[in-house]
Amino acid sequence: MIYIITGQTATGKTAHALELAAKFNGEIVNADARQIYTFLDIITGKDLDKTTGKFTIWNEYSDYNIGFYKTKDNSRIWLYDILQPSQMFSAFEYGKLAKKVINHIQERGKTPIIVGGTFFYIHQLLYGGSEFAVEPDLRLRRDLSQKTVPELQHILKKKNVQLFNSLNNSEKNNPQRLIRKIEIETHSSPNAILRQPQLINNEYRIIGFAFQSKDDLRETITQRVERRLAHGAIQEVQELIKRGFSNKDPGMKTIGYQQIMDHLSGKLTWDQMKQVWITREIQYAKRQLTLMKKDQHIQWNMI
Numbered sequence: 001m002i003y004i005i006t007g008q009t010a011t012g013k014t015a016h017a018l019e020l021a022a023k024f025n026g027e028i029v030n031a032d033a034r035q036i037y038t039f040l041d042i043i044t045g046k047d048l049d050k051t052t053g054k055f056t057i058w059n060e061y062s063d064y065n066i067g068f069y070k071t072k073d074n075s076r077i078w079l080y081d082i083l084q085p086s087q088m089f090s091a092f093e094y095g096k097l098a099k100k101v102i103n104h105i106q107e108r109g110k111t112p113i114i115v116g117g118t119f120f121y122i123h124q125l126l127y128g129g130s131e132f133a134v135e136p137d138l139r140l141r142r143d144l145s146q147k148t149v150p151e152l153q154h155i156l157k158k159k160n161v162q163l164f165n166s167l168n169n170s171e172k173n174n175p176q177r178l179i180r181k182i183e184i185e186t187h188s189s190p191n192a193i194l195r196q197p198q199l200i201n202n203e204y205r206i207i208g209f210a211f212q213s214k215d216d217l218r219e220t221i222t223q224r225v226e227r228r229l230a231h232g233a234i235q236e237v238q239e240l241i242k243r244g245f246s247n248k249d250p251g252m253k254t255i256g257y258q259q260i261m262d263h264l265s266g267k268l269t270w271d272q273m274k275q276v277w278i279t280r281e282i283q284y285a286k287r288q289l290t291l292m293k294k295d296q297h298i299q300w301n302m303i
Contacts, residue, residue: 002102005115006031006122006292007209008285010220011303014047016209017115021075024111027068029101030079031116031125036089037251038081039243042228042236044254046080055081059100063087063138066097078105085240085251088141090180091124098125119291126204137183144179145248152178159185170287176250208298210289216303221281225256225274234260255280 003026005017017028030036034044057067064083068076078101083089098121102112114122144152156164156178163181164172171177211217237260245252247261256277263273292298 001111002204003111003113004031004122004126004204004206005113005209006117006119006206006298007301008211008217008288009117009281010217010224010285011209011211013115013117013209016207017113018047018071018075020113021071021111022073024113025109026111026113027076027078027105028071029098029105029112029114030077031094031098031114031118031121033089033094033116033118033121034251034254035080035116036082036094037085037254038083039085039240039245040236040251040254040257042231043233043256043260045224045228047077058104061097061100064093064097066101083251085245086249088145088176088179088250091118091120094118094121095124095128117288119288119295122206123295126206137187140183140186141179144182145175147175149173149175149178152182156182156185174253176253206295206298208292208300210292210300210302211285212302217285218278218282221285222278225278225281228256229274234264237261237264255284 001024003017003020003024005013005020007013014028017026020026021028032044034040035046037044040046055067055069057065059066066079066082068078069080070076079094079097082097098114102114105112114125116122144155147155152175153164153172159182163185167177167181211220233256237257240252240257241261241264247253247258252258252261259268259273259277259280262268262276263270268276
C-alpha cells in the first residue's frame with residue numbers, strides 16, 4: 001500500500017502522515033514545491049526538528065541531492081532540501097526523483113507515505129501529468145530566466161497562442177510556469193507521449209484534507225502567518241539575502257518570502273506585508289481545492 005496525503009495548506013497533512021508512518025512502518029516523501037528548497041524552513045513550515053538529525057545524502061541525481069532527515073521516532077522524511085532557491089524545478093523532475101525514492105523505500109520493506117499540497121507533483125507522479133514528457137533544458141532555462149514576464153508571455157504566444165490563452169491569470173504571470181511551457185513547446189513533437197506510464201501498479205489510497213468553512217481557513221492561515229513571524233520569518237529572509245538570493249530566484253518567489261522582501265525594501269509596511277501574505281495564502285488554498293476536486297480518487301476529510 002502507498003498512502004498519498006494531500007489537501008489545502010495548513011490542514012495538518014504532515015502530522016497525519018507522521019501518524020501513518022508510525023502505524024505502518026512508513027517513510028515520508030515530501031510533495032510540497034516550497035519545501036524542496038534548502039534554507040527555506042520557517043516560512044514553508046517544514047515539520048522538522050533539525051537538531052534530531054542531519055541531512056543524509058542517499059543519491060546524487062543531476063543537480064539534485066536526494067536524501068532524508070530522520071524524525072524523532074527514527075523514521076525518515078525524503079525530498080526536503082534537494083536544491084538551492086536559485087534552481088528551477090518542475091513537476092516532471094519531481095516525478096522522476098520521487099519514483100526513485102519510492103522504489104528505494106519499498107525495496108527496504110517500508111511503506112511510502114507521500115505528503116504535500118502541490119497537486120501538480122502528485123498528479124505527475126500518479127498519472128504522468130498532462131504535459132509532454134520533455135526533459136529539462138538547462139541552457140534554455142538560463143536564457144529564459146533573464147526575460148521579463150511580458151517577454152516570456154510574448155515568446156509563448158508565438159509558439160502556441162491557444163496554449164497561452166488556456167492558462168489562468170496566475171499561470172500567465174508566473175515566470176516558472178511560462179518557462180516550463182516554453183520548454184515543452186520547444187522540444188515536444190507531434191509524436192510525443194502525453195502521459196507517462198502510471199507509477200503505482202499496486203494498491204494506493206489518496207486522502208485529502210480541506211477546511212469546512214472560509215472562516216476556518218482564514219483564521220487558521222492568519223494564526224499560522226503570525227506564528228511564523230514570531231518564530232523568525234524575517235530573520236530567515238534576511239539570511240537568504242545575505243547568502244546572495246533575490247526575489248528573482250524561483251525559490252524566493254514563494255508566498256511569504258516575496259511579501260517580507262517587499263517589506264524589507266520599504267514597499268510594504270509591517271501590517272501591509274502581513275495582510276498581503278495572509279491573502280496570498282488563502283488564495284493559494286482555494287486554488288489547491290479547485291484543482292484537487294477534479295480527482296475522483298481522493299477521499300476527503302473536512303476539518
